[in-house]
Amino acid sequence: MVLNPVLGKLVSKRVVLASASPRRQEILTNVGLRFEVVPSWFKETLEKSSFTAPYEYAVETARQKALEVANRMHVKHLRTPDVVIGADTIVSVDEQILEKPVDKQDAYRMLSRLNGKEHSVFTGVAIIHCRSKDNQLEMEITDFYEETKVKFSELSEELLWEYIHSGEPMDKAGGYGIQALGGMLVEYVHGDFLNVVGFPLNHFCKKLAELYYPPSKHNVQHKKYDSIPSVDTFEKLSDGESESSNFTGHKDASKLDSVGIYSLGAVYTSENSSGVRTGFTVPLENQNGVSQSAAKLPSKILELMDGFRASKALFVASKLKIFDHLKDKGPMKAVDIANDVGTSVCGTERLLDACAALGLLEKTLQGYSNTDSANIYLTSDGKYSLHGYIIHSNDHLWPLFTNLESAVKEGSRQNHRAFGKKADDLFKDYYHSQEVKQRFMAAMHSIARLTARDVATAFDLSQFKSACDLGGCTGALAHELVQVYPDLKVTVFDLPEVIANTSYFQPSGQHAASVTFVSGDFFKDNLPEADLYILSRVLHDWPDEKIHVLLSKVSAVCRPGCAILLAEMVLDDEKKNRSTALLQSLNMLVQTEGKERSGTEYRALLEQHGFTNVTIRITGNLLDIILCVKM
Numbered sequence: 001m002v003l004n005p006v007l008g009k010l011v012s013k014r015v016v017l018a019s020a021s022p023r024r025q026e027i028l029t030n031v032g033l034r035f036e037v038v039p040s041w042f043k044e045t046l047e048k049s050s051f052t053a054p055y056e057y058a059v060e061t062a063r064q065k066a067l068e069v070a071n072r073m074h075v076k077h078l079r080t081p082d083v084v085i086g087a088d089t090i091v092s093v094d095e096q097i098l099e100k101p102v103d104k105q106d107a108y109r110m111l112s113r114l115n116g117k118e119h120s121v122f123t124g125v126a127i128i129h130c131r132s133k134d135n136q137l138e139m140e141i142t143d144f145y146e147e148t149k150v151k152f153s154e155l156s157e158e159l160l161w162e163y164i165h166s167g168e169p170m171d172k173a174g175g176y177g178i179q180a181l182g183g184m185l186v187e188y189v190h191g192d193f194l195n196v197v198g199f200p201l202n203h204f205c206k207k208l209a210e211l212y213y214p215p216s217k218h219n220v221q222h223k224k225y226d227s228i229p230s231v232d233t234f235e236k237l238s239d240g241e242s243e244s245s246n247f248t249g250h251k252d253a254s255k256l257d258s259v260g261i262y263s264l265g266a267v268y269t270s271e272n273s274s275g276v277r278t279g280f281t282v283p284l285e286n287q288n289g290v291s292q293s294a295a296k297l298p299s300k301i302l303e304l305m306d307g308f309r310a311s312k313a314l315f316v317a318s319k320l321k322i323f324d325h326l327k328d329k330g331p332m333k334a335v336d337i338a339n340d341v342g343t344s345v346c347g348t349e350r351l352l353d354a355c356a357a358l359g360l361l362e363k364t365l366q367g368y369s370n371t372d373s374a375n376i377y378l379t380s381d382g383k384y385s386l387h388g389y390i391i392h393s394n395d396h397l398w399p400l401f402t403n404l405e406s407a408v409k410e411g412s413r414q415n416h417r418a419f420g421k422k423a424d425d426l427f428k429d430y431y432h433s434q435e436v437k438q439r440f441m442a443a444m445h446s447i448a449r450l451t452a453r454d455v456a457t458a459f460d461l462s463q464f465k466s467a468c469d470l471g472g473c474t475g476a477l478a479h480e481l482v483q484v485y486p487d488l489k490v491t492v493f494d495l496p497e498v499i500a501n502t503s504y505f506q507p508s509g510q511h512a513a514s515v516t517f518v519s520g521d522f523f524k525d526n527l528p529e530a531d532l533y534i535l536s537r538v539l540h541d542w543p544d545e546k547i548h549v550l551l552s553k554v555s556a557v558c559r560p561g562c563a564i565l566l567a568e569m570v571l572d573d574e575k576k577n578r579s580t581a582l583l584q585s586l587n588m589l590v591q592t593e594g595k596e597r598s599g600t601e602y603r604a605l606l607e608q609h610g611f612t613n614v615t616i617r618i619t620g621n622l623l624d625i626i627l628c629v630k631m
């Protein structure tokens with residue numbers, strides 16, 4: 001649950017935490033923020049002597065961490081994040097900056113320096129708002145730092161070594177963790193405790209308040225919040241505001257400009273720490289005149305309750321090909337669109353308005369037109385069209401999901417309830433009619449196009465000369481692979497009824513000849529020879545028993561030095577963090593005998609078939625990638 005309305009502003013945005021620190025992830029998760037974790041590859045090697053104050057070093061490192069991730073995601077991935085958050089925590093004592101110790105001796109040196117003294121912990125934070133315009137990444141960076149003073153007691157050598165041998169110091173700035181055993185070393189803390197742990201949550205919320213809710217014009221002299229505004233302030237300020245997930249052009253940004261806190265391109269403001277804490281409740285009087293707390297809007301729950309309405313609005317607009325119409329003819333008035341697609345004017349107008357409010361369309365005096373992302377993702381011939389998957393979601397997944405309750409009660413797929421017939425396996429359902437088969441193939445093609453770059457580039461695959469994409473359907477991934485690795489030859493292996501229908505999806509181009517199609521059933525038939533076997537979104541369709549059949553066949557033809565590459569949504573071991581993947585697992589429940597699995601579960605499946613050196617790359621996108629070279 002999002003407790004804080006300021007954090008609520010991030011709910012509809014794609015937020016990325018550019019940090020591998022489990023503490024930062026926990027602090028932000030605990031307050032209900034939803035985000036993806038994409039650890040930064042920025043090496044913390046800035047020249048310390050070039051900074052006049054230690055906090056400047058922390059802020060600059062935080063900026064570089066966040067910038068590296070924002071740039072990498074923009075270049076590598078198809079969806080630029082809306083917000084990237086980076087942070088860097090350092091300990092400063094006697095004008096020296098202490099980061100994470102490299103070994104036990106280093107930890108000892110650090111802790112000895114801190115022994116019996118007061119030191120400062122600085123966390124620099126950078127918040128980058130991103131948007132992609134004409135394929136260029138535009139960023140607005142805001143940053144700040146927080147200082148907390150910590151004093152260590154006089155500690156004996158014995159205790160210091162005992163602490164070092166616990167292993168706790170190694171991944172922590174200054175060589176201690178105040179939140180755990182290291183708490184025993186500390187005499188006092190002045191300032192924000194969470195800042196020491198790795199993330200100054202309070203200051204972060206104030207910064208967001210400043211960004212998203214700048215003071216109103218009549219109050220413009222108060223340029224900065226030194227407290228977090230109360231709920232009613234937010235509601236008044238945010239009245240009528242639409243929460244587009246693709247950042248600006250969005251109203252928040254124009255508000256930022258109008259009050260001059262920062263402006264597009266003019267980058268960032270820094271400020272020092274401000275320690276005021278205030279609560280979030282708004283006092284109200286009940287009928288007896290007794291003060292009580294106002295009910296906070298459970299925005300997350302309301303959003304979930306409405307989720308199906310938004311999905312269905314998108315589905316219907318896609319089915320009616322409204323985005324295709326607007327791409328060719330927009331901007332158009334509702335009445336003209338209704339005439340063209342043969343729908344009622346009043347219904348069409350409501351649908352268009354809802355789509356505009358959801359950020360899918362733009363509404364101006366001239367009429368409705370597509371947003372940039374509608375042109376790319378929602379038109380049926382868009383560069384990364386999701387049209388096929390949206391129609392599949394509407395026509396196939398929607399009826400299945402209406403039977404989710406039965407699926408949960410019975411623990412099994414619901415195809416018979418949704419479509420009135422029982423098929424032995426998943427693909428028989430899809431391939432019983434030409435229409436359903438083509439719809440399903442278009443859906444798989446949509447997702448494969450969108451994810452292919454990640455699958456192809458998560459690992460360097462240039463040592464492989466041939467690959468076989470098992471269940472490779474239309475060949476979308478195969479074509480991406482041969483673009484990235486021009487020397488690679490890829491065989492797409494899929495059921496005969498699929499292979500017979502792939503021609504519609506083939507691109508023309510110089511590498512097209514490097515992709516060939518072979519029909520067969522990977523559970524029964526011989527597999528083509530290859531150096532690399534790829535299973536992208538295949539294993540999640542099947543129960544463990546069937547996966548063992550498939551992996552043993554792959555293992556049998558896989559020579560030493562050859563490899564297997566899996567692309568799946570990989571769950572965290574505790575199965576509690578990735579809602580997209582966990583919902584996908586429900587999707588598997590309603591229609592297959594498969595499920596989404598954790599890294600440990602995939603590792604265990606692979607290891608049973610001689611694939612022992614498994615590397616898992618969490619991409620932060622739709623699919624994570626697992627590579628395993630056979631020894």
Ligand SMILES: Cc1cn([C@@H]2O[C@H](COP(=O)(O)OP(=O)(O)OP(=O)(O)O)[C@@H](O)[C@H]2O)c(=O)[nH]c1=O
Pocket residue numbers: 018019020021022023024039040044065087088089090091100121171172173174176177178179182196197198
């Ligand atoms: C003083 C103190 C620090 N830490 C951790 O120290 C790391 C600092 O290193 P960083 O470079 O800022 O972050 P990182 O862990 O390398 O992650 P990244 O953001 O990917 O660079 C962060 O983890 C913090 O929690 C604690 O957990 N407790 C404490 O009391």
